[in-house]
Amino acid sequence: MPTLREIVNRNVKEGDLYEKLDRNRVRCYACGHCCPIPEGQPGVCKVRFNEGGTLYVPWGYVGGVQCDPIEKKPFFHAYPGALAYSFGMLGCDLHCGYCQNWVTSQALRDPSAISSPLRADPEKLVQDALRQGAKVLVSTYNEPLITSEWAVAVFKAAKSAGLLTAFVSNGNGTPQVLEYLRPWIDLYKVDLKSFSDRHYHELGGRIGPILDTIRRLHVMGIWMELVTLLIPGFNDSADELKKLAAFVADVSPDIPWHVTAFHKDYKMSDPENTRPEDLMHAVEIAKAAGLRYVYAGNLPGMVEGHENTYCHRCHELLVRRYSYLIEEYRISPDGRCPTCNTAIPGRWSTRFDGQITDRPFLPRRSSHLVTIS
Ligand code: SF4
Numbered sequence: 441m442p443t444l445r446e447i448v449n450r451n452v453k454e455g456d457l458y459e460k461l462d463r464n465r466v467r468c469y470a471c472g473h474c475c476p477i478p479e480g481q482p483g484v485c486k487v488r489f490n491e492g493g494t495l496y497v498p499w500g501y502v503g504g505v506q507c508d509p510i511e512k513k514p515f516f517h518a519y520p521g522a523l524a525y526s527f528g529m530l531g532c533d534l535h536c537g538y539c540q541n542w543v544t545s546q547a548l549r550d551p552s553a554i555s556s557p558l559r560a561d562p563e564k565l566v567q568d569a570l571r572q573g574a575k576v577l578v579s580t581y582n583e584p585l586i587t588s589e590w591a592v593a594v595f596k597a598a599k600s601a602g603l604l605t606a607f608v609s610n611g612n613g614t615p616q617v618l619e620y621l622r623p624w625i626d627l628y629k630v631d632l633k634s635f636s637d638r639h640y641h642e643l644g645g646r647i648g649p650i651l652d653t654i655r656r657l658h659v660m661g662i663w664m665e666l667v668t669l670l671i672p673g674f675n676d677s678a679d680e681l682k683k684l685a686a687f688v689a690d691v692s693p694d695i696p697w698h699v700t701a702f703h704k705d706y707k708m709s710d711p712e713n714t715r716p717e718d719l720m721h722a723v724e725i726a727k728a729a730g731l732r733y734v735y736a737g738n739l740p741g742m743v744e745g746h747e748n749t750y751c752h753r754c755h756e757l758l759v760r761r762y763s764y765l766i767e768e769y770r771i772s773p774d775g776r777c778p779t780c781n782t783a784i785p786g787r788w789s790t791r792f793d794g795q796i797t798d799r800p801f802l803p804r805r806s807s808h809l810v811t812i813s
Contacts, residue, residue, distance in 0.1 A: 472649025517786025528581025685729035
């Protein structure tokens with residue numbers, strides 16, 4: 441049986457996002473690390489590597505697939521009720537101790553993260569998505585920026601079939617990768633983990649490229665929502681939250697910000713789980729900073745209506761939710777408040793057709809997704 445490293449190293453093609461340097465070195469631009477990679481070595485992400493002065497990148501497999509409501513990503517202002525077909529590969533450019541997708545993201549760093557990649561083909565993934573009734577294809581589970589060439593191949597097939605596309609990402613991008621994605625991507629969720637460079641160093645990154653990515657995505661007109669997992673004692677100080685909220689409001693007060701509850705996971709088991717009052721405190725700070733659409737997540741029914749969408753002008757209820765479930769939908773076909781006619785920021789369908797929450801998808805029974813051996 442080949443090792444996971446052998447499988448990953450075999451399922452590659454030459455990357456697009458790099459330049460050749462002297463002495464057979466290359467520089468990769470797929471994420472904010474911009475690794476200079478000597479011959480024979482991988483980058484920080486462990487899945488892109490230099491062989492003979494050529495950068496090889498992951499190709500032709502998925503680490504997992506699943507089809508579920510777009511609200512789970514979470515996107516609350518993009519095609520509510522739509523089914524999102526999610527796929528991921530392996531590896532990440534960060535190493536967060538609380539990662540909820542660590543089995544795929546840390547597969548090549550952590551021997552206890554055991555993953556079996558499945559052979560995949562862009563057209564067949566799209567056929568699966570269509571068969572499931574999906575409207576959006578989402579690259580997620582690992583950090584999608586580091587596997588952007590594969591994501592673009594899948595997104596091109598998705599676009600030809602009339603589907604929308606999205607990234608669920610840590611936002612550690614570069615100008616080059618964002619321009620590369622721009623023609624093929626509709627929605628982008630950035631996980632803004634903290635507003636402290638010191639905290640980002642602990643997770644293996646820097647805050648600068650992430651803030652730059654958020655600014656660029658907004659200027660590019662790609663619909664973006666932000667998520668911050670609120671971890672007691674790590675990123676929940678009033679000072680840090682005020683700075684974070686002020687930054688987002690300065691980019692645009694219309695960007696939805698989801699502040700979600702932490703529960704003990706992976707290597708981070710010291711902090712207490714986030715309480716409803718912690719989320720409410722963050723919501724108050726964000727509202728005071730001028731953010732118009734702030735959501736409290738992961739504690740359904742415990743956050744005093746902060747799972748709902750209200751018109752920022754007249755405060756009319758527009759979408760009532762319990763967790764990711766939509767219980768009432770009142771946005772007009774042209775994306776406006778039905779009471780005061782204010783345009784609600786987001787990407788709206790002309791009709792809300794209800795929400796499908798019961799699509800089981802069993803990849804190992806699928807006709808084409810088979811384990812690579
Ligand atoms: S994706 Fe990021 S971590 Fe991986 S090789 Fe490229 S620059 Fe380095």
